[in-house]
Amino acid sequence: MSPLDNQTSSTTLPPPPPPGSNAAAAVVGASKVYGSGDSAVYALNDVSVEFRKGEFTAIMGPSGSGKSTLMHCIAGLDELTSGDAYVDGVNLAKLNDKDLTVLRRTKIGFIFQAFNLVPTLTAEENIKLPLLLGNEDGDAEWIARIIETVHLRDRLTHRPSELSGGQQQRVAVARALASRPSIIFADEPTGNLDSTTGTEILTFMRRAVTDLGQTIVMVTHDPVAAAYADRILFLADGKVVDEMREPTAAKVLDHLKSLGN
Amino acid sequence: MFRIALKGVLARKGRLILTSIAVVLGTAFLSGTSVFTATLNRTFDNLFSDVFKNVNAYVRSTEVVDTDFGFQERQRIETSLVDVVAEVPGVDAAAANLQAFARIVGKDGKPLGNEGNGPPTFGSSVVDSKADIWQMSQGRFPEGMNEVALDEASAEAGKFVLGDTVKVITAVGSQEFTLVGIANYGDVRSPGGATFALWDVDTASSLLAKPGLIDAVIVVGDGTMTDEELTAQIQAALPTGKNLETITGAQITKETQDDIKTALSFFGILLTIFAFIGLGVGSFVIYNVFSISAAQRQRENALLRAIGASRRQVTLSMLMEALAVGLVGSVLGLLGGIGLSAGLTALLKAIGVDLPSSGLVVGTNTIVQTIIIGLIVTVVSALLPAFRAGRVPPLAAMRDTALDTAGKLRVRLVLGGTPLLGGVALIGAVIGGARTELLGLAILFIFIGALTLGPLVARPVALTLGRPIASLRGVTGRMARQNAARNPKRTSRTAAPVLIGVALVTAVTALAASIQAEIRGVFGEQFTGDFTISSEAQGFGGLSPSLALDVAKIDGVKQATGIGQSVVEVEGKGRFITVINPKTVEGIFDIGLLDDAKVTSLSKSGVLVSEKTAERDNLTNGSTIPAKLSDGTQVDLVVEGVYANDQLAGRYTVSSELFEGTTVSRFDFGVYILKTEGTDSAALRSDLQKLVDSYGSGTLLSKDEYIDKQAAQVNQLLGLIYGLLFLSIIIAIVGIIITLLLSVYERQREIGLLRAVGMTRGQVRSTVRWESVITSLIGAVTGILLGFVLGYVVILSLRDQGITKFELPISSAVTILIVAFVVGVLAAAYPARRATKVDVLAALNTM
Ligand SMILES: Nc1ncnc2c1ncn2[C@@H]1O[C@H](COP(=O)(O)OP(=O)(O)O)[C@@H](O)[C@H]1O
Numbered sequence A: 001m002s003p004l005d006n007q008t009s010s011t012t013l014p015p016p017p018p019p020g021s022n023a024a025a026a027v028v029g030a031s032k033v034y035g036s037g038d039s040a041v042y043a044l045n046d047v048s049v050e051f052r053k054g055e056f057t058a059i060m061g062p063s064g065s066g067k068s069t070l071m072h073c074i075a076g077l078d079e080l081t082s083g084d085a086y087v088d089g090v091n092l093a094k095l096n097d098k099d100l101t102v103l104r105r106t107k108i109g110f111i112f113q114a115f116n117l118v119p120t121l122t123a124e125e126n127i128k129l130p131l132l133l134g135n136e137d138g139d140a141e142w143i144a145r146i147i148e149t150v151h152l153r154d155r156l157t158h159r160p161s162e163l164s165g166g167q168q169q170r171v172a173v174a175r176a177l178a179s180r181p182s183i184i185f186a187d188e189p190t191g192n193l194d195s196t197t198g199t200e201i202l203t204f205m206r207r208a209v210t211d212l213g214q215t216i217v218m219v220t221h222d223p224v225a226a227a228y229a230d231r232i233l234f235l236a237d238g239k240v241v242d243e244m245r246e247p248t249a250a251k252v253l254d255h256l257k258s259l260g261n
Numbered sequence B: 001m002f003r004i005a006l007k008g009v010l011a012r013k014g015r016l017i018l019t020s021i022a023v024v025l026g027t028a029f030l031s032g033t034s035v036f037t038a039t040l041n042r043t044f045d046n047l048f049s050d051v052f053k054n055v056n057a058y059v060r061s062t063e064v065v066d067t068d069f070g071f072q073e074r075q076r077i078e079t080s081l082v083d084v085v086a087e088v089p090g091v092d093a094a095a096a097n098l099q100a101f102a103r104i105v106g107k108d109g110k111p112l113g114n115e116g117n118g119p120p121t122f123g124s125s126v127v128d129s130k131a132d133i134w135q136m137s138q139g140r141f142p143e144g145m146n147e148v149a150l151d152e153a154s155a156e157a158g159k160f161v162l163g164d165t166v167k168v169i170t171a172v173g174s175q176e177f178t179l180v181g182i183a184n185y186g187d188v189r190s191p192g193g194a195t196f197a198l199w200d201v202d203t204a205s206s207l208l209a210k211p212g213l214i215d216a217v218i219v220v221g222d223g224t225m226t227d228e229e230l231t232a233q234i235q236a237a238l239p240t241g242k243n244l245e246t247i248t249g250a251q252i253t254k255e256t257q258d259d260i261k262t263a264l265s266f267f268g269i270l271l272t273i274f275a276f277i278g279l280g281v282g283s284f285v286i287y288n289v290f291s292i293s294a295a296q297r298q299r300e301n302a303l304l305r306a307i308g309a310s311r312r313q314v315t316l317s318m319l320m321e322a323l324a325v326g327l328v329g330s331v332l333g334l335l336g337g338i339g340l341s342a343g344l345t346a347l348l349k350a351i352g353v354d355l356p357s358s359g360l361v362v363g364t365n366t367i368v369q370t371i372i373i374g375l376i377v378t379v380v381s382a383l384l385p386a387f388r389a390g391r392v393p394p395l396a397a398m399r400d401t402a403l404d405t406a407g408k409l410r411v412r413l414v415l416g417g418t419p420l421l422g423g424v425a426l427i428g429a430v431i432g433g434a435r436t437e438l439l440g441l442a443i444l445f446i447f448i449g450a451l452t453l454g455p456l457v458a459r460p461v462a463l464t465l466g467r468p469i470a471s472l473r474g475v476t477g478r479m480a481r482q483n484a485a486r487n488p489k490r491t492s493r494t495a496a497p498v499l500i501g502v503a504l505v506t507a508v509t510a511l512a513a514s515i516q517a518e519i520r521g522v523f524g525e526q527f528t529g530d531f532t533i534s535s536e537a538q539g540f541g542g543l544s545p546s547l548a549l550d551v552a553k554i555d556g557v558k559q560a561t562g563i564g565q566s567v568v569e570v571e572g573k574g575r576f577i578t579v580i581n582p583k584t585v586e587g588i589f590d591i592g593l594l595d596d597a598k599v600t601s602l603s604k605s606g607v608l609v610s611e612k613t614a615e616r617d618n619l620t621n622g623s624t625i626p627a628k629l630s631d632g633t634q635v636d637l638v639v640e641g642v643y644a645n646d647q648l649a650g651r652y653t654v655s656s657e658l659f660e661g662t663t664v665s666r667f668d669f670g671v672y673i674l675k676t677e678g679t680d681s682a683a684l685r686s687d688l689q690k691l692v693d694s695y696g697s698g699t700l701l702s703k704d705e706y707i708d709k710q711a712a713q714v715n716q717l718l719g720l721i722y723g724l725l726f727l728s729i730i731i732a733i734v735g736i737i738i739t740l741l742l743s744v745y746e747r748q749r750e751i752g753l754l755r756a757v758g759m760t761r762g763q764v765r766s767t768v769r770w771e772s773v774i775t776s777l778i779g780a781v782t783g784i785l786l787g788f789v790l791g792y793v794v795i796l797s798l799r800d801q802g803i804t805k806f807e808l809p810i811s812s813a814v815t816i817l818i819v820a821f822v823v824g825v826l827a828a829a830y831p832a833r834r835a836t837k838v839d840v841l842a843a844l845n846t847m
């Protein structure tokens, strides 16, 4: 490497290596900046993090700390200002809109806080939506198993408006699982639900990881929800400030209190 | 509240523009029509005040025959009157004026001008006098039987130069002349694109009228007295008892200008009908846009209500917005209309109607009318949505987005079903013998019923029409189908312009197809000959009566007869009258005489009348009908027979002998030919063609070709309808575009979600496109069905006119469906692009 290169690049470190082969997704040196100059806001500030296959990760942090931004950038919905994002070993920066779309359809599952479903399609069509869009049949046995798991067998022909909030969210979970994606992103999936229904959804997500071997990343504010995960990442001001393994609700609450001080 | 409304309008410029476009469309046609008609009138006003600017007095006959269609035949006067008038004190110059059908034949043997449709072709007298409007720009005035002059535009079009031989067709046949002069009409090269062949007065009289007769005397005074005094002087000097009158230059100018206006008014009325249909259809688009925007603002309006705005205030703020939209739209429509009318003028020029340009006339009344009508239509269209907006319960602020259902099913079923059934019942009543006029009401009822029931049927129809698309296009097709069905009111309002346009077009096509079938039947039965020679110049000019005589002389022709038309005055009203030659018509053309009357025995003053005329006027054989020929000759026509079918022969049929010894100039519109048995058709045809060529006018056709051509005349009606179709297509496209744009806007979140879970841009586009196609097809399918009913009703109303066959225009229906499909695809282009541009993150963030 020539001295000249060292001067012009913003960092003197060599480019970080791509993530290991047991990572479902990762970001390396990821930054996301809104605006420029004095008014620049760092939504993400040099974040490097890996999500291992078969692991359930929760992301916590105060509002505006960059949780959603991190998720959107790994999921190919938004672009990093600098750094790299990988899904299944593929660097997203190298993909065009069409490839990103196909990647989201085949490798990524989404569960949003609300309005997860297409109102004109039935529950079954909503579940199979990523497959239908790709003109694929999918794994019928797998889909039957998911539907069984989320207890939706007798609701398949209903439209979203005929389903309760909890049922809608179960459909969303089933959809996220349907194409057997490499990773599932959930942005406050229980934020709009009462605690009983929320518990139900979280149980399903937990089982998807434990029993079905899926990988899930979930943004949440709720320590009880976060306790369902295998590990918790704490974000603040666009940086990962801490990590906790084997969380319990009490541990999380204690930790949040300590952060608050 | 007013300020809130204004802010609301300004904050959503996009919606303001979209809504305005709907208004612009409606009003542009209106103002375009108004500007165009005013411009045309002004042009002719200028032309004739220019032409008659030196004329102080005008002498003519008082005897005139007016007909149903605005045709006017005035009796001619004696040429010798020119000299009488010239001697009157105060007269500087007097000149003969004579004008009638004549046609210049080009060097290629084809007549100049467009026979049948296009400006007329004339022959006229010309004399070197201050009083003559024509002045030579090249060469000299023609003199004698062998010289002619042409108007400058025709000379140029035919590439004629002085000294050329020019063939001209007139009532007495075609003749060749030497071109000695090229003339201007006042300040223009030729008035209104008409062609003119000019002769000296005596030659013109013998070719165009009868020797010794002219139309009028044009007088230029010497300036010693006013026009009124001069006119009185001349009138006093004229021989009495000859039905002569003298009018001033101002009067003849005004009369000519008014005549032209009357002739053009039909055109203006037609355009205005189009404009109002456009406005009516456009108001559906406006209504739709306001409804959608009210639905989308339900939450906002509910919030206003929740924080204390009254119903009235919410409604008023919507109406205020409508007023703003109406104003903007009308002003833009006015401007658009001016552009449209400039386009129409250019179009006229392109088809050969060359008019001296006097600039576009944008009258105050055009401006006021456009803006007021635009405002009224907009505000009225917004009334219902505005009242509905006011009724939004404050609680809706907490509810989810706009949901529109077809409203109270029962109420709508009653509101729509009642007029629909009423309309059907009326049709039934008319079939059963009730008054035909009731059919108009029936049509209105059926339309109201259909449009009211629209939202009820929109969903099932959308789902049915969308089924093949859903199964062919996978999940995008399925979503398109559901999207088209999810807002039934919106879908039916969007499809309404398509429905109305298609229904009108289908109805008229059905009518045309039925008339054609009728024509084929009638001509096939009545015309038993082999060939015809026909003139395109319907009602004005035509074939020389000598043509039929010459045809009869050709070897291989067994029999030939000419049939013509003239105008007579019966009971003070001008009537078209069919003129036959009773000696030759038998065996070629069967007019269908009843009982055992024989056409061959029709006498000089005999008349055959149609059965309907006989019934109406209580005529039987031997009854007399006092009539006046167009040259003023009085005759008592004696009924000598009654015929059943009046489609070809009209009300009255007389013998050509009736006109012998009168000064009426007569033409045949057709010569009908029967060949001798065993004659080779091809050889005979070429002989006949040679004769026709030597006459320079007329088209030779076989029986089959002739019948095809008669049937094809109905296509002119269709041309008109395609204009209408085009108009409604444009409005429908704009309506669909606007609705789709608003729907895409409304469904941003959904689109964002779909994009997030893996829908490609292409799939987004395809969803919008198929929704558009389904919507367009809903309009087309229902429109075609409605159009069939409408067409049937119109034909029912014409049963007294002898139209009995009802033909379903299946091929046109297929064409319309294809057009509707294309319309759907085209209309979706822009909204689909917008849909692919939806920002996924922004859409997700609003969740
Ligand atoms: N489109 C944007 N433009 C400007 N700033 C943004 C935009 N999106 C997010 N931000 C900013 O980036 C930071 C992180 O946002 P976000 O990832 O949504 O936080 P979280 O999901 O943790 O609440 C916030 O300060 C936010 O204001």
Ligand SMILES: [Mg+2]
Pocket: A067, A068
């Ligand atoms: Mg967030």
